[in-house]
Amino acid sequence: MKDFRIKTIYHPLNKNSRLEDLLLNNNEVPTTLPRLQALCQAARTNLPHLSKKDIFVMDSSPAVILGAMTGVGREVIVNVGNGHTLAAVTENGNVEIIYETHTGGLVPENFTRDLNKIIKGELSHEEILTKGGHGAYINSKFQNSNRQLEQYYPINLIGPNRNILKSNFSIYSHPGGNMMMAGPMGMIKAWKYRYS
Numbered sequence: 058m059k060d061f062r063i064k065t066i067y068h069p070l071n072k073n074s075r076l077e078d079l080l081l082n083n084n085e086v087p088t089t090l091p092r093l094q095a096l097c098q099a100a101r102t103n104l105p106h107l108s109k110k111d112i113f114v115m116d117s118s119p120a121v122i123l124g125a126m127t128g129v130g131r132e133v134i135v136n137v138g139n140g141h142t143l144a145a146v147t148e149n150g151n152v153e154i155i156y157e158t159h160t161g162g163l164v165p166e167n168f169t170r171d172l173n174k175i176i177k178g179e180l181s182h183e184e185i186l187t188k189g190g191h192g193a194y195i196n197s198k199f200q201n202s203n204r205q206l207e208q209y210y211p212i213n214l215i216g217p218n219r220n221i222l223k224s225n226f227s228i229y230s231h232p233g234g235n236m237m238m239a240g241p242m243g244m245i246k247a248w249k250y251r252y253s
Contacts (some may be wrong), residue, residue: 058198062141063182063192065089066116067155074151074196076123080247083112090116114245118143118157123216123243126150133172133209135226137163137216141191144172146209151196158190160218173206215239 065087069078083097093114100112121136122143128150137143142163146154156175158168174180175193182192212226219229 061089061191062157063194064127066119067194069095070152070155070194070196074153074198075250076119076126076145076147076150076152077247077250079119080113080115080244080251083114085111086114110122113244113248114242115247117240119145119155120240120243120247121215122239124239125213125243126246131209131213133212135204135212135214135216135219137214137218137220137221139217142168142216142218144168146176152194153196153198155194156185156190157192158185158188160221162189163218163221165222168222168227169206176204176206176209178203 066079070076072078082095083101086093086097088094093116096114097109097112101109104112117141118136118138118141121138121146122134125134125136126145126147128147130149131175132147133144135142138160139144140160142158142160144154144156148157154175156172158171166228167216168195171180171188175185175195180193180240182195211228213228214222214226215229
């Protein structure tokens with residue numbers, strides 16, 4: 058099922074449209090996410106002094122996006138990972154669109170075209186699946202907004218394979234002075250948003 062990630066990992070966005078809601082406490086990790094369950098188990102084994110309520114996990118793709126976000130105004134942040142490429146379209150920290158595809162088949166011109174079509178309301182979740190991608194979460198409040206991708210420039214790139222899209226988007230995100238810190242920073246932001 059190609060849209061498994063959209064339907065499971067990004068399902069909490071249907072409630073509040075915040076990436077922070079994708080942070081999961083040990084007790085919230087569903088059985089459909091065995092890797093995150095394994096991380097929780099490893100934490101319980103290696104850090105026995107922690108209680109279960111003190112263990113949190115988050116999928117790396119949205120954690121990196123959240124770490125790179127400013128949360129101010131309109132933003133597009135693209136995480137070009139080893140396996141998946143995730144684009145998040147946000148306004149003031151609220152998610153409008155999540156678009157996910159495979160990094161292995163990434164063609165810059167096609168990615169840019171598809172991202173622009175999604176923002177304009179001309180490409181659906183189902184159409185992305187037929188093209189071999191994982192699909193898209195599109196906030197119902199955002200549909201038919203008829204915006205243009207250029208309204209979101211500059212677009213921030215992050216991830217180990219960001220050079221694939223360098224010719225299309227020129228800004229590189231370096232949260233905390235180090236690209237690899239984006240995920241941990243995203244998790245800290247999520248915890249602060251939800252619990253402080």
